[in-house]
Amino acid sequence: xxxxxxxxxxxxxxxxxxxxxxxxxxxxxxxxxxxxxxxxxxxxxxxxxxxxxxxxxxxxxxxxxxxxxxxxxxxxxxxxxxxxxxxxxxxxxxxxxxxxxxxxxxxxxxxxxxxxxxxxxxxxxxxxxxxxxxxxxxxxxxxxxxxxxxxxxxxxxxxxxxxxxxxxxxxxxxxxxxxxxxxxxxxxxxxxxxxxxxxxxxxxxxxxxxxxxxxxxxxxxxxxxxxx
Numbered sequence: 309x310x311x312x313x314x315x316x317x318x319x320x321x322x323x324x325x326x327x328x329x330x331x332x333x334x335x336x337x338x339x340x341x342x343x344x345x346x347x348x349x350x351x352x353x354x355x356x357x358x359x360x361x362x363x364x365x366x367x368x369x370x371x372x373x374x375x376x377x378x379x380x381x382x383x384x385x386x387x388x389x390x391x392x393x394x395x396x397x398x399x400x401x402x403x404x405x406x407x408x409x410x411x412x413x414x415x416x417x418x419x420x421x422x423x424x425x426x427x428x429x430x431x432x433x434x435x436x437x438x439x440x441x442x443x444x445x446x447x448x449x450x451x452x453x454x455x456x457x458x459x460x461x462x463x464x465x466x467x468x469x470x471x472x473x474x475x476x477x478x479x480x481x482x483x484x485x486x487x488x489x490x491x492x493x494x495x496x497x498x499x500x501x502x503x504x505x506x507x508x509x510x511x512x513x514x515x516x517x518x519x520x521x522x523x524x525x526x527x528x529x530x531x532x533x534x535x536x
Contacts, residue, residue: 311427312336314355316346316372317388318364326359329416330423343367350376357374357427359419361407362389362397370404377405384426386419388412408485418471418483421530428477437475442523442536444515447471456514466491467510474524474534483531507532 313330317323318341327337338355340346342362350358350372358376362369373385387401390412398409407426411421439448446463447454449472454461463471469491474482484500494500511518525533 310334310336311356311384311431312338312354313423314338314340314346314349314358316340316343316350316358316364316369317361318342319361326416326419332421333382333420335423336506341365343372347375349370350378351381355383356431357423358383358385359423360385360387362387362401370400373401373406374404384430386410386422386426388414402489408489410485415529418530421481421483422485425480425483428480437472440471442476443514443516446466447475449475461513463513466506467513469509470506474532478534478536481527481530481533486531 313335315323315327315330315337317326317339320341322333323339323341327339330337338349340349344364346358346360346364347367349355360369360372364372367375369387369389373387376383376385384407385405386408387406388395388410389401401409407430408422410422411436438450439446441447444458445454445456447461447463449468450469452465454463470487473487473490484503487503488500507524508518511521511524515523516522523535525535527533
């Protein structure tokens with residue numbers, strides 16, 4: 309069964325190209341070029357997820373999201389923004405109930421990965437993983453202990469958080485934005501470079517050859533994938 313997306317964007321070219329791409333990826337796409345029409349469609353209950361531009365004629369994206377949440381509508385929302393005050397707007401968007409935030413210009417594949425990640429979280433809640441074994445390593449997330457080749461492995465709280473997130477999404481692409489949201493929380497104002505730094509450190513601890521990882525893999529332009 310196809311998931312239905314509601315794309316609310318006033319840039320006609322971007323609206324048409326993005327809708328065409330998402331339809332090509334197997335989604336049904338509803339579109340709106342202004343906030344009022346978008347709000348009506350979102351409240352109509354036919355969409356599984358809303359992709360919402362901030363700068364819209366009439367009713368703006370932030371106000372639209374507020375109205376949805378204040379009215380009890382819990383449809384997942386991904387905000388699109390081309391505004392320069394990226395960090396402050398990202399925090400505001402998440403505070404008023406958005407599920408993710410994508411900055412323009414963005415790659416279509418990146419947007420697709422974000423959509424798939426949000427839908428997975430909402431439609432198929434991820435079961436919690438309490439422990440995992442891979443290669444010669446074993447990690448117990450409940451006890452906060454880790455061993456590699458039988459020896460104790462010192463992991464920081466963030467590294468435990470990273471591994472747990474990857475374990476819960478084994479085989480899936482996990483975006484840097486998802487990592488920031490789930491492990492750091494946006495209130496800490498980290499950057500995607502922070503994620504890359506921690507991944508580099510974590511590889512040094514869990515991989516036999518960090519320069520040629522086999523468990524924690526980079527997916528170019530999209531994020532990372534974990535494999536046992």
